Structures are given as C-alpha cells and as structure tokens.
Amino acid sequence: MFRKMSKEIDLSRRNGSSDEHNKKPSIRSSYSWIFCAVLIGGVSWFSYQGYLETRVNSPLDENKVIFPVSPDFPERYWGSFRPGVYFGMKTREPQSLLAGLMWFMPDITSGGNLNLRHLCDQGDNLEQYGWREHDGKNFGVQVIVDQFIQLETTFVTKLGGNHGGDWTARIHVEPRMKDLAGKKVTLFFYLTLDDNGKGLFQPIRMIDNMDVSNLNSSNSVKYLGLFAVHGHTEKLGDFRVSFHHTDEQSIVHTAYLSTNVASPNLVKDVLQSGLRLMEDKKSKERHISLAGALFPKEDTIKQPNFVVHQVTGKLPFQLEVVYESNNFVERDTMLRGETYDFLLQTYRKEFRNQFETKFRLAEKGYSDEEQEFAMSALSNLVGGIGYFYGSSKVQSVHNKEPVPYWNAPLYTAVPSRSFFPRGFLWDEGFHNLIISQWDREISFDIMAHWFDLMNVEGWIPREQILGSEARAHVPEEFVVQRNNQGNPPTFFLVLDTMFKNRRVRDISTLELEQLNRLWPRLVCWYNWFNTSLHGPEPGSYYWKGRETASIRELNPKSLSSGLDDYPRASHPSSEERHLDLRCWIALAAKVMASLADIIGRDGRKYREAFAFLSDNELLNKQHWSPTSKRYADFGYHSTNVTLRRPKANPGQPRPDKIRVVIEEPSLRFVDDTFGYVSLFPLITEILEPGSPQLGQLLTDLRNTNLLWTKYGLRSLSKSSPLYNQRNTEHDPPYWRGPIWININYLVARALHHYSKIDGPHQVRATLLYNELRENLITNILREYQKTGYIWEQYNDSTGAGQGCRPFTGWSSLVLLLMSETYV
Ligand SMILES: *[C@@H]1O[C@H](CO)[C@@H](O)[C@H](O)[C@H]1NC(C)=O
Ligand SMILES: *[C@@H]1O[C@H](CO)[C@@H](O)[C@H](O)[C@H]1NC(C)=O
Ligand SMILES: *[C@@H]1O[C@H](CO)[C@@H](O)[C@H](O)[C@H]1NC(C)=O
Ligand SMILES: *[C@@H]1O[C@H](CO)[C@@H](O)[C@H](O)[C@H]1NC(C)=O
Numbered sequence: 001m002f003r004k005m006s007k008e009i010d011l012s013r014r015n016g017s018s019d020e021h022n023k024k025p026s027i028r029s030s031y032s033w034i035f036c037a038v039l040i041g042g043v044s045w046f047s048y049q050g051y052l053e054t055r056v057n058s059p060l061d062e063n064k065v066i067f068p069v070s071p072d073f074p075e076r077y078w079g080s081f082r083p084g085v086y087f088g089m090k091t092r093e094p095q096s097l098l099a100g101l102m103w104f105m106p107d108i109t110s111g112g113n114l115n116l117r118h119l120c121d122q123g124d125n126l127e128q129y130g131w132r133e134h135d136g137k138n139f140g141v142q143v144i145v146d147q148f149i150q151l152e153t154t155f156v157t158k159l160g161g162n163h164g165g166d167w168t169a170r171i172h173v174e175p176r177m178k179d180l181a182g183k184k185v186t187l188f189f190y191l192t193l194d195d196n197g198k199g200l201f202q203p204i205r206m207i208d209n210m211d212v213s214n215l216n217s218s219n220s221v222k223y224l225g226l227f228a229v230h231g232h233t234e235k236l237g238d239f240r241v242s243f244h245h246t247d248e249q250s251i252v253h254t255a256y257l258s259t260n261v262a263s264p265n266l267v268k269d270v271l272q273s274g275l276r277l278m279e280d281k282k283s284k285e286r287h288i289s290l291a292g293a294l295f296p297k298e299d300t301i302k303q304p305n306f307v308v309h310q311v312t313g314k315l316p317f318q319l320e321v322v323y324e325s326n327n328f329v330e331r332d333t334m335l336r337g338e339t340y341d342f343l344l345q346t347y348r349k350e351f352r353n354q355f356e357t358k359f360r361l362a363e364k365g366y367s368d369e370e371q372e373f374a375m376s377a378l379s380n381l382v383g384g385i386g387y388f389y390g391s392s393k394v395q396s397v398h399n400k401e402p403v404p405y406w407n408a409p410l411y412t413a414v415p416s417r418s419f420f421p422r423g424f425l426w427d428e429g430f431h432n433l434i435i436s437q438w439d440r441e442i443s444f445d446i447m448a449h450w451f452d453l454m455n456v457e458g459w460i461p462r463e464q465i466l467g468s469e470a471r472a473h474v475p476e477e478f479v480v481q482r483n484n485q486g487n488p489p490t491f492f493l494v495l496d497t498m499f500k501n502r503r504v505r506d507i508s509t510l511e512l513e514q515l516n517r518l519w520p521r522l523v524c525w526y527n528w529f530n531t532s533l534h535g536p537e538p539g540s541y542y543w544k545g546r547e548t549a550s551i552r553e554l555n556p557k558s559l560s561s562g563l564d565d566y567p568r569a570s571h572p573s574s575e576e577r578h579l580d581l582r583c584w585i586a587l588a589a590k591v592m593a594s595l596a597d598i599i600g601r602d603g604r605k606y607r608e609a610f611a612f613l614s615d616n617e618l619l620n621k622q623h624w625s626p627t628s629k630r631y632a633d634f635g636y637h638s639t640n641v642t643l644r645r646p647k648a649n650p651g652q653p654r655p656d657k658i659r660v661v662i663e664e665p666s667l668r669f670v671d672d673t674f675g676y677v678s679l680f681p682l683i684t685e686i687l688e689p690g691s692p693q694l695g696q697l698l699t700d701l702r703n704t705n706l707l708w709t710k711y712g713l714r715s716l717s718k719s720s721p722l723y724n725q726r727n728t729e730h731d732p733p734y735w736r737g738p739i740w741i742n743i744n745y746l747v748a749r750a751l752h753h754y755s756k757i758d759g760p761h762q763v764r765a766t767l768l769y770n771e772l773r774e775n776l777i778t779n780i781l782r783e784y785q786k787t788g789y790i791w792e793q794y795n796d797s798t799g800a801g802q803g804c805r806p807f808t809g810w811s812s813l814v815l816l817l818m819s820e821t822y823v
Contacts, residue, residue: 049398056396056483057405058456062520065448066409075137076442077164078157078323081387083414084119084421084469086129086144087153087171089323091164092411093235094389095197098264099321101171102188102271105148106288106312114275114288117146118268120418122804128788130417130806131383132376135354136435136442139347140383145788149185149315150176156343158335161327163237168323168335174316182314184252186288188271189321190308191229191241192264195390195468199233201307203258203293224292225254226309238326243309243319244336250317253280254310257290261306265472271308287312358437359819366818373784374815380790380808381434385413385442388422390466393480402480410464411449415809416792421473423464425450426562429490430742430810436498437821443498444514447491451521455483458528462487462560484544485560486529488584492591497823504598515599526592526606529585536574539618541581542635546572551658552728554643566715566735567673567722569635571665576635579623583680586613614686620693623681625671629696631678638665639672639721643729657729674706675716676735676743682754683746689759698764701747711779711799712739712772713747738793738802741776742810748773749822773817780814790814 082088088100104114117124127145134140137157144151152172159165173185193199206227228242245251257274261267271290278289290310311319320336333339355378356362361371392405412423413431420427428450436443454460461481465474499507499515507515533541543558546568550556555567561580569576589609596603612618625632640663646655679697681687687694702708706717716723716736724737751769755762783801784790790811791801816822 052398060454065517083384083386083417092387096194131379134379134383136382163325163327169321172318186312192306202230204228226256246318250313253287253312255290257308258304259294377812381812388466396483416807419804422470425462426487432494458524492588496591540577542576542578563735565727569637571636580677580680583684587684625669628671633670636665638663673720689757712744712776714796745813
C-alpha cells in the first residue's frame, strides 16, 4: 500500500502539480526541530494533496482485460471503424492509416458551394443512409440516398500475411431519377494518417503508368488521377492501394492531390483548398479538379501525408479501391470485379443465414420488408462500431484544472453516427444487449476496452471523446469528465444476459479466462457505486453532480443518471434517495453474485447485498409513497416551483427567467412525479410476483392519462407538474414526455418476465406485454418507412421520430422486441 502511494506521489511531481513542493527549500533553511516537524507534516500534507490530485487519472493497478491485437491480427483488425464519416476504413491501432470518401455533384453546385459530403451531418439532409448489412468482421453493405443520387458503399476484408491482410471498397453511384442519367458526380477517395501517425505515401499517377506515346491530348487531361498509392507504416509494413474504374466510358475526368494535413479533422478543408477550375484544352469542358502535388512553400521534403484520388464520372459509374498488404504473398487474384462479387455474396448469404438463426424473424412471420428493417437496425449499430485512441480530460474536487487521462484505445459502438459518433458508457450496455446476441466475442472485446479505462477509484469516465476526430464534434464545455459522476452500470445487464442460465461447462475457456480478468475490475466498479454514491442510510443512494445552487434550472439536472432532466427532488441534497440508482445497484449485486459462482469466487457479500436491496419491505419503506400509491425518489422537494422573468432595468437587455420557489421544500417523497424512474422496481424485476405494489404499478402503466400511448410509454406522466416543461428558457424538455426505446425495452422485458411467473398479476402482465411490444414495433417501423430513419426518441402525442437521426444505438432494441429476445 505504501509503495503504491509513493509511486503515485512521484507521478504527481511529473505532472507538474508540485507548486507546493517548491516551497520546501525556504523551510529547509531553518535548523530548528520544530521547523523540521512542520516540514515533515507539511511535506506529507502536500504529498497527500498531490496524491489526491493524481488519483483521478491513475489507472487501476490490475491486469488489463483486452488482449493485445498484434502480431497475430484477428479478424477485426481492418474495418469501417470511423462511424462519424459516411464511409471510411481504419485499423484498430493508434495512428492508423485512414481511408475515406467525399463526393459532390458538379452540375448541382450553387453559389460556389459544393455541398461536399464527408462527415455524417444532419444538415446534409440525406433522405437515408446506413449499413443494410454488416457483420462486424468481414464485410458491410451501405446505401446512401442523397438528393439526386444513390450511392452503395460496400467493403470486404480478407486475412493474409502478418500485417492485417487486404480489403477492397466499392463505391457505386447511380441516379435516382431516369433523366439524371449522364449527369456528373465527383468522388474523392483519400488516404491519410490518424493523429500523429507516421508513414510514407508515394502517389503513382495514371499517366506515369501509361505508354505516353499513345496518348492524345484529350486523354492526357482525362488521366490526371492516381493509378495507385504505394505506402508504408510501421504496423502495416509496405502496402499498395490501387484505384479502378469499371467502366472507362463513363469517366470524364480524374485528378489527384498530394499534400500535407495537420490533423484528420482538416481533410475536408485542405481538399477544398486544393480544388481548381480546369479546362480541357480540346473539348473546352471545364472541370472542378484537384490540383496535383501541393506543398506549403517552406516544405522542402515533400512528404505527403494526405493523398486523394478524384474521379468525375457520368451516372451511373463505379470506383473500386483495392488495398493490398505486401506481406500477403499467397494472394492469387486481385480482390476486385468478379472475385470481389463472389466473396461479398458469400458473406452476405452467411450474414442472412446467421440473422435468421439468431433472431428467427422469418419464422415468426415477419415480411421481407420488416426483416430488412430489422437487419438494418442491427447492421447500422454493428457497422457504427468505432475505434478511438487518445485521452479524456478529467477533473476531481482535488484538481484546480482538468487533467489528461492516460492515452488509451476504445473499441465501442456509438449512439448516433451523425450526432454522437463516440462512446457513451450507459448507452453501451444497451448496445451490447443487441451486439452480444449477434457476436459475443465483439461484445466481450468492447467491454474489455471500457473496463480498461477504469481509474484507481473504480471510476470510468462516462463520455469518451478520444482523438481529434472525436473531439472535433464536441463543444469544449462538455469535454471534461468529473469523477463524482457515474452512469447507470448497464454492462451488468449485458453480463446478465450473456451468462444467465448458462452452465459453467457450456462456457468457453476463453470466456472464462476473460471473466476472470474482468472480475477485479467489476469488484472495483461495484465498490465505486456502493461507496461514492451511498446516502446516509443503509440502502439509500443518490446521483452526485446535481447543481445545488442552480438559479435558472426549474429542476437541477442529474446528467449522470442518464435521464438528464427527468425531475427529481427540487432541492438537491445528500439526504435524497434515488430509486433508479438503488435498483441499478441491486441488479449489479445480483449479477456479481452469479458471476462469482461461475468463476468460483466468493459471492456471499453480493448475494447479501442483493437480498437486502431487493427486500420488498425495505424498498417500500424507503421508496413507496402511501399517499400517491407509487414508487418515488425521496428528498427536499417543493411541489410548486416555477420559472419567472425578473423585471428588466430600463435600458438593460431582457434578463433570463429564474427559478422561483413558491412552496418551501420539505423532506418528502417526490411523488407528484410519475415516470420512468417510478418503474425501476418493475424494470429490474425485484418486485415479488404477488406484490400489491406491482398490481398498482401495472394499473397505472395502462393509464393513458399517465404513461401509456399508442406508440410506447412516455417518459413522464401527463399529470406530472414538469411534463413537457422546459428546464430553463433555453433547455427544451428531453426526458419529460418523449418516448425512449431503451426504457421501453426494459419494461417490455420485465412484463415478459412477470407474464411467465405464476401470480395474481400474471394475466395482466401478459396483456400489457403484448400490447406494449406491438405498439413500439409498429410505430418505430412506420416512422422508418416514412422518414428513412430510426430516431433518438418518439413524440408521445404523434409517435413521430424526433431528436437526432440516424439513432441506431439503443433504439435498435426494436430488433430484440421483434425477436422477443429477453434472456
Ligand atoms: C484521342 O482520344 C479520343 C478519345 O479517347 C479518341 O476518340 C481519338 O481517336 C484519339 N485520337 C488519336 C489520334 O489517337
Ligand atoms: C456496500 O456498502 C455498504 C455500506 O457502506 C456496506 O455495508 C456493504 O458491505 C457494501 N456492499 C458490498 C457488496 O461491498
Ligand atoms: C403554486 O402556487 C401558486 C401561488 O400560490 C398557486 O396559484 C398555484 O396553484 C400553485 N400550484 C400548485 C401546483 O400547487
Ligand atoms: C409532439 O408533437 C406535438 C404535436 O405535433 C407538438 O405540439 C409537440 O411540441 C411535440 N413534442 C416535442 C417534444 O417536440
């Protein structure tokens, strides 16, 4: 213990938090023993202070759970791990080679604006895009419906050699309306390196590769593009990327760019600044064209780290990009044309077979169209898995300024490719309820990465903004993660579904090994929740990080609960008890106990904790409001607060509305509020089947004046005072009415559970289950057909999709509702 502490003190000095230590010499100049004592006391105090400061960004001293990737390069080495771009490829390495696509329609540009497509951007207003099929390993098929054109981007990876093997990407463009055939589209396919990546690119121009004597002038204009790029990075060794146009007749112009870019965030800007208007000398046709090799004047070495191939073609046409590792020696034919078709078709067929084996939607009688929808929900989630590398910024109460976390990789799915293309801790549990049904290995790999981000305190930063590509999306104020803020520990849901009802002898040795490596981290995680979020009484817990002195918020948000603005006690205090958190911890204890049994550890503590936290009598004492007959939070609460605008001083701008407390708060149940939080004893299935409270809850659930709608359960009952209210003038309601699919899925799952257990509420649970499930599926599907997307949330009065799109994070749980996978 002492050794460990001194190690961390050293770290604090290196990190420069040693202002205090600098005071030592002046004190040391005195010889008095009193000063010596003060010195020792002072130094230990300052050292202790330094120790506290460094805890927040010191990694947990346990074995890492992730297995190192190289040198034997598994199947998931190359992939579409850049969820934030419409199409891109990278490896699971820091400083990876990055490949990506941009496009525009030269005939449609207006006022100099090319409307160049690159990052998934809601502002582009694409009618639809997303992976239709993607197995997370070998291939993907994506359809992108832009205004006038439809692009199909597919890729296939192929193992071979010791440097990660090959891949090919194919971009096929066609017009959406017949009369657009022959119109021009420009594709840019680029290669660059991720943050601080080092490598060599040597562009080979088409013209270098031809017998120039045969070229006439119109041809030489046409072939300004790249034939290939030869390259080298330390991890990939030598490689070659070649560009192929399947139908030369359709190609009207090609060009290239070879230059430097300071960060992958800037590729679009740099590309645009490398565009010129060029005139074909013979045909007099003008092309918006890349300008070739461009380097800043002062750069004499001319080592490009950004190369782009441009092809402008007449619709329809197709580009194939073939990446080949030089280390792959046994390759027979190049992975393009028919060879590519064959391999892609093989993978697609296998994907569809697997999909039916795992989810049985055809067997359940779903139409082809409904199956395609479900397949795209899965595929866009799996195809949205990214690989990030970098460090978060974190802060504890002991730090004056945010400090960097350590550099680390994160392999994770993302909630939304356009709006949230990065990792979110509590979303990830829901994502992996689905992914673990598809591929347990991928889920384990994802969890391993997340758990390796745990610090010595057992805390995991809840939002992961790693690398400049991820950071470019996030306003500075949201970047810093605070170590008193957790997030619901949803990975316990995943571990529960993965191992519930499995006999030990049916679990693979690899998974057992992984569970063993995971165990110490689960113990620390559980402890973090159990200690740092504990309230004053046994069994009471509350989310930290609510702002106590907030004057503009109607109800101070609790972002760490995941339910952001869901109303809690009006006056945050350490006396409050959050029902959802208590239930999450009960669930965690249950799962810990059963995992302990599987890997032969002592799970007594957790079994006892679960028995304690699921004891219905204690639960009712701490969270059941006898007057309103519902489960609720408890705390300093006023049922009458409002936002009012203070009088403006003459000549001053209109002041923001501030909160006015009309009735003084008192310690009480927050039982004027009914919504998702009230459902947690049901959701976590800790209510006994015969519980009268369960009966009451089921009655309330079906009440259309409360939560029930034709489209699913709304987040906050219509009767709650804050239903659909803004939290500040500028903060629209978020978890105060709209229908969210993650919680709806958990409710459906719990109803399904109670429908299978004998008891007085069994029949009602069955009826409610069937109806809720049907309502959810019907609405999400209808909105998808109407709008082309799966959405972040759904309007509780119309069912319309709202918030951001595509949101194929937890809204993809519609797949598990269709397949009735609740395990
Ligand atoms: C020059 O190229 C054009 C277009 O490919 C072709 O039609 C023409 O015959 C060529 N002329 C000569 C002299 O090779
Ligand atoms: C959780 O915290 C309580 C109160 O501090 C403690 O009594 C209990 O042993 C802890 N549970 C576990 C499983 O560590
Ligand atoms: C809140 O207080 C105001 C002023 O006393 C009163 O008019 C209003 O009805 C109260 N609202 C509630 C929900 O109690
Ligand atoms: C839901 O739809 C209704 C009716 O169109 C609209 O008035 C309301 O503002 C919508 N809710 C949200 C949160 O957008």
